[in-house]
Amino acid sequence: MRRSEPGSQILQGILPVKRALLSTDIIAGITLSALAIPEVMGYAKIAGAPVITGLYTMLLPMFLFAFFGSSRHLVVGADSATAAILFAGLSTMAVPGSAQWMGYAGALAIMAAGLLLLARVIRLGFLADFLSRTVLVGFLTGVGVQIALGEVSGMLGLAGQGHGPVGKIINDVMQIRNVNLYDVAFSVGALLIIAAAKWISKKIPGAMITVICSIVVSSAFHVQVYGVHVMGTIPSGLPRIALPAFDWSRTERLLPTAFAMFIVILAQSAATSRAYASRHNERFSENRDLIGLSLANIGAGLSGTFVVNGSPTKTQMVESAGGTSQLSQITAGIFVFMVLLFLTAPLSYMPAAVLSTVVFLIGIELIDIRGMRRIFFERPWEFWVALITSLFVVFAGVGEGIVAAMFLSLVAHTRHGYRPKNAVIKTNGKGRFQPLPVSGPEQLDPGLMAYRFTHSMYYANTEQLSKEVYRLVEGASPPLSWFCIDANAVDDIDFSAAETLTSIAVSLRNRGIRLVLSEVSDNVRAELDRSQLTQLIGEDSYYDSLTDVLNDYRRNKSWINRRPDDAAPPANKES
Numbered sequence: 001m002r003r004s005e006p007g008s009q010i011l012q013g014i015l016p017v018k019r020a021l022l023s024t025d026i027i028a029g030i031t032l033s034a035l036a037i038p039e040v041m042g043y044a045k046i047a048g049a050p051v052i053t054g055l056y057t058m059l060l061p062m063f064l065f066a067f068f069g070s071s072r073h074l075v076v077g078a079d080s081a082t083a084a085i086l087f088a089g090l091s092t093m094a095v096p097g098s099a100q101w102m103g104y105a106g107a108l109a110i111m112a113a114g115l116l117l118l119a120r121v122i123r124l125g126f127l128a129d130f131l132s133r134t135v136l137v138g139f140l141t142g143v144g145v146q147i148a149l150g151e152v153s154g155m156l157g158l159a160g161q162g163h164g165p166v167g168k169i170i171n172d173v174m175q176i177r178n179v180n181l182y183d184v185a186f187s188v189g190a191l192l193i194i195a196a197a198k199w200i201s202k203k204i205p206g207a208m209i210t211v212i213c214s215i216v217v218s219s220a221f222h223v224q225v226y227g228v229h230v231m232g233t234i235p236s237g238l239p240r241i242a243l244p245a246f247d248w249s250r251t252e253r254l255l256p257t258a259f260a261m262f263i264v265i266l267a268q269s270a271a272t273s274r275a276y277a278s279r280h281n282e283r284f285s286e287n288r289d290l291i292g293l294s295l296a297n298i299g300a301g302l303s304g305t306f307v308v309n310g311s312p313t314k315t316q317m318v319e320s321a322g323g324t325s326q327l328s329q330i331t332a333g334i335f336v337f338m339v340l341l342f343l344t345a346p347l348s349y350m351p352a353a354v355l356s357t358v359v360f361l362i363g364i365e366l367i368d369i370r371g372m373r374r375i376f377f378e379r380p381w382e383f384w385v386a387l388i389t390s391l392f393v394v395f396a397g398v399g400e401g402i403v404a405a406m407f408l409s410l411v412a413h414t415r416h417g418y419r420p421k422n423a424v425i426k427t428n429g430k431g432r433f434q435p436l437p438v439s440g441p442e443q444l445d446p447g448l449m450a451y452r453f454t455h456s457m458y459y460a461n462t463e464q465l466s467k468e469v470y471r472l473v474e475g476a477s478p479p480l481s482w483f484c485i486d487a488n489a490v491d492d493i494d495f496s497a498a499e500t501l502t503s504i505a506v507s508l509r510n511r512g513i514r515l516v517l518s519e520v521s522d523n524v525r526a527e528l529d530r531s532q533l534t535q536l537i538g539e540d541s542y543y544d545s546l547t548d549v550l551n552d553y554r555r556n557k558s559w560i561n562r563r564p565d566d567a568a569p570p571a572n573k574e575s
Helices: 019-046 051-056 060-068 080-090 101-123 125-130 133-150 153-155 164-174 179-200 204-221 248-280 286-302 312-320 327-342 354-364 369-378 380-398 397-416 464-472 497-512 523-531 533-537 548-555
Strands: 075-077 309-311 425-427 433-437 450-454 482-486 514-517
Touching: 019 051, 019 080, 019 204, 019 312, 019 327, 019 354, 051 327, 060 075, 060 286, 060 327, 075 286, 075 312, 080 101, 080 133, 080 248, 080 354, 101 286, 101 425, 133 153, 133 164, 133 354, 133 380, 133 397, 133 514, 153 179, 164 380, 164 548, 179 204, 179 354, 204 548, 248 286, 248 309, 248 312, 286 309, 286 548, 309 312, 354 433, 354 523, 369 380, 380 397, 450 464, 450 548, 464 482, 464 497, 482 548, 497 514, 497 523, 497 533, 514 533, 514 548, 523 533
Parallel strands: 450 482, 482 514
Antiparallel strands: 075 309, 425 433, 425 450
16 A cells, blocks of 8 residues: 655546546446445435435535545445434434524534544544544444434334434334334335345345335335325435535534544544555555545535545445446446436335335444454453443434544553553573563573563553562562663653653662663653653663673673672673
């Protein structure tokens, strides 16, 4: 994977155009539109927006990212996670689908765009790393459960009521006598068609076939007379470009939702771009992708739709169809353009139960049972982190779930650094060094102990550093003359850790033990110089390697049994 320079040109995801692959990209774009149109209509339903706005996400936003992003493969459009966050954030502020709701949705897209642009300017892209793979699996699984449970009422032809997934299921059970069997028939038929298409080949657009079949049946048999709910009139034509109708004085109230969207966009889009750039050994620039994503969301806000995101599922659709560049996405956008002009009228006949089924299956696909099982068997502790994240999403809400996901990612990271698996070093008799558990006070040479710290030193692990050093010193036999800290894995040290090292150096000197350090990086050495540890232990107490420490120790054996106050040690040749 190669990253392009930040100042690289636009159209990076398109150029160079390879004639031999042009037809393949066009076919992949048509395939993407056939597969994604029912999907984005479902995402619009998740977001509480009119169905037509789902198609809008595949128009201006898709074109803008294709022109200004860097990834040749990332597909930008409506996404389940950000749609669910949007619905959760606006659920108490407006009526879903209303003009006020869409005003808020457009404002959120522009606010998310502003945060993405700010991330590019002040280099906040690292925030994407604060959602670990573990919590992302748990978060998306929770979103999937919430989405799937929320669509059961629509599949049964019931009035969807109740707060949260559990409340909706309780409401469905209480209304079970009101189930419309015709709606159920459409739902079961949709499930069977989509499942059969996927079983035959993942390239078959099962959802599109289902939508077309349901529209034909609905219009031919006038199913409304049987109590079947249909989509109703869907406006044709292109979206109107304008600022969203929104009271900007309420920006502060929307900011937490916009920030949650921003984090998901940042993490999910960056992870998808990296994965496909690595797979194809292609150039990409995270900074330019941030600009592309920002412009795409500005386009979404101005064209009357909701927030867009880098979509792993749509990206894989294009990959499976053989797409090699953003020309596939441009082709899909042109196809959607034609649908908006000429084919919205038939969509009005589509049974609502079919759309609920499509959304239900989107939710089911997000439930990553295989991923959760892998985490459980490979990292049991992290499985509980993923599970807690899922439960937060299901029972507390998507917004709360993303906050929990970030918090638990930090907890997981802190846990790894809070209790690093440090080691003592000894020779194996063949001239090589061997790390051993700290529980055994092995010595590198009689009177010399080497202790390897395997993480950055910071306030959370300084207590472990102190305890292990003193335990090793007190349990040493024979008594120590030198104590070496091998810092080859230490890439940073904070104020607390530097103070702890200074305290250890003073304590060891009072016991007649010299503290030396090996393989200290330049930036860590600079920190230790500023903390005056270097002044305390001496310039000659830094060594390039454990071999240098061992050799110098052996050369100084005539001195090591004397107190450092009585005589200075011979100079270290390497220093």
